[in-house]
Structures are given as C-alpha cells and as structure tokens.
Amino acid sequence: MLVDSHCHLDRLELGAHDGSLDRALAAARERGVGHFLCIGVSADNADAVCELAARHEDVDCSVGIHPLDLEADAAPSLDWLLEQLARPHVVAIGETGLDYHYEPQAAERQQTSFRLHLEAARRTAKPVIVHTREARQDTLALLREADLPQAGVLHCFTEDWAMARAALDLGFYISLSGIVTFRNAEALREVAKKIPADRLLVETDSPYLAPVPHRGKPNLPEYVREVAEFLAELRGEPFEALAERTTDNFYRLFPLARRR
Numbered sequence: 001m002l003v004d005s006h007c008h009l010d011r012l013e014l015g016a017h018d019g020s021l022d023r024a025l026a027a028a029r030e031r032g033v034g035h036f037l038c039i040g041v042s043a044d045n046a047d048a049v050c051e052l053a054a055r056h057e058d059v060d061c062s063v064g065i066h067p068l069d070l071e072a073d074a075a076p077s078l079d080w081l082l083e084q085l086a087r088p089h090v091v092a093i094g095e096t097g098l099d100y101h102y103e104p105q106a107a108e109r110q111q112t113s114f115r116l117h118l119e120a121a122r123r124t125a126k127p128v129i130v131h132t133r134e135a136r137q138d139t140l141a142l143l144r145e146a147d148l149p150q151a152g153v154l155h156c157f158t159e160d161w162a163m164a165r166a167a168l169d170l171g172f173y174i175s176l177s178g179i180v181t182f183r184n185a186e187a188l189r190e191v192a193k194k195i196p197a198d199r200l201l202v203e204t205d206s207p208y209l210a211p212v213p214h215r216g217k218p219n220l221p222e223y224v225r226e227v228a229e230f231l232a233e234l235r236g237e238p239f240e241a242l243a244e245r246t247t248d249n250f251y252r253l254f255p256l257a258r259r260r
C-alpha cells in the first residue's frame with residue numbers, strides 16, 4: 001500500500017475522472033493508494049479539507065496558512081490555529097513555512113506566521129508540514145529555535161543534501177514529489193538516493209507537479225505510484241519494500257492518521 005502524504009483534494013482538476021473526486025479516489029485506491037493526507041492552505045479551505053476527511057475514512061487532513069496565502073491583514077492568530085487543530089481528523093499543522101522564491105518581500109510576514117504555526121505545533125504536539133523554497137537558512141533557523149519535541153516533514157523537497165542532512169538531524173522526515181522524475185532534477189535525484197529509508201515519504205502535491213510521464217497535465221493522487229516506482233528504481237529497492245517503508249513512516253510521523 002502507498003500513501004499520498006500531501007495532496008490538495010479540494011483543488012484537483014478532475015477532467016480525467018468526469019469531474020468526480022470519488023472516482024479519482026477510487027482510481028487511486030485501485031492503484032494501491034490506501035491513504036491521503038489533504039492539506040490546508042488557508043482559512044478559506046479549512047472547512048473544505050475537514051469535510052473531505054469526515055466523508056472519507058482514508059482521508060485525513062491538516063490545517064494551516066501557506067506562506068504564499070498570507071495577506072497583509074489575514075495573518076492567522078494562535079487562537080484560530082488551536083481551534084482548527086482541535087477539529088476531528090486534523091492530524092497535522094500546515095502547510096506553513098517560507099517561500100522567498102515568489103514573495104521575497106514578504107519574508108518577515110512569512111516568518112511571523114511560521115513561528116505561530118510552530119507554537120501551535122508545540123502546544124498540540126501535532127507534526128508540522130513545512131513548505132520551504134529559497135529560504136534554507138531561515139527555515140532551519142526557525143525550526144531550531146522552535147526545537148519541537150515531535151517530528152515534522154519538509155514536503156515537496158527540492159533543496160540540497162546539506163539542507164536534507166540538517167533537517168534529518170532535527171528529526172524531520174523528507175517527502176519527495178514528482179519533481180524527482182523531471183529531466184532537469186539530477187541534483188535532487190542524488191539527494192533522493194541518500195535519504196534514509198526510515199525518513200522518506202512520497203507525495204503528489206496534486207494538482208501541481210505531475211510526475212513523468214504525466215508532466216504538464218493536472219496531477220492526481222493516483223500518480224503517487226509513479227513517484228514511488230521511480231524512487232524504488234532510483235534507490236535500487238524493490239517497489240513493494242519502498243511502498244511499505246514509506247507507508248510505515250507516514251503512520252509513525254502522523255500517529256493520529258486513521259490506520260485501517
């Protein structure tokens with residue numbers, strides 16, 4: 001069994017499944033995907049992800065404000081985060097983090113929000129899902145400063161080995177998406193070979209970043225299989241072993257996820 005550890009089920013483009021999320025989930029299950037973690041990105045979609053988790057036994061969710069979804073007047077409050085984290089089936093906090101690629105001018109606002117999420121993670125003991133892009137030093141500095149007792153994950157990882165090593169040393173997991181299959185991702189593939197088997201997760205980040213051979217099309221949770229197959233081959237591991245390890249890792253990192 002595989003787990004899609006990071007997908008945006010409320011944002012999928014479902015043309016390939018006649019517009020039906022149920023059909024998209026069924027297609028994924030048929031390809032061995034047995035669990036989905038649906039990720040919150042804003043105050044606006046918190047209800048949507050919670051409703052999806054309530055409707056499907058194999059869907060759990062997270063809530064948080066994506067660094068690129070922060071509006072000047074819409075920084076989350078700690079109270080709001082704690083309230084959301086107390087809802088049923090919310091097994092993690094995020095995605096949160098720092099993205100200086102698209103919004104370098106918003107660094108300070110992003111850091112304030114990231115710190116709030118880390119504080120909420122501390123108070124609830126829920127794992128944090130971190131989005132980081134072109135912000136290596138600051139991301140690591142804030143994670144060190146938070147010094148959380150529980151593990152978290154750097155999702156859709158695209159950074160170098162030094163960053164991966166530092167995150168692993170902090171007890172974090174590393175999640176890889178379809179980007180690792182892209183032709184120009186040679187450096188990331190070298191990193192992917194070195195991630196310890198007991199700290200690796202797989203994800204689609206659908207509807208974004210479809211893996212080869214679906215690149216350029218809307219991504220779907222069923223394509224986590226392509227990501228996992230590619231990684232198994234790259235790392236020289238049997239597919240079944242990689243599927244089992246990444247699934248075990250998922251349930252160890254997210255102990256509140258409903259195991260069937």
Ligand SMILES: [Zn+2]
Pocket residue numbers: 095131155156
């Ligand atoms: Zn992200």
Ligand SMILES: [Zn+2]
Pocket residue numbers: 006008039095205
């Ligand atoms: Zn995401």
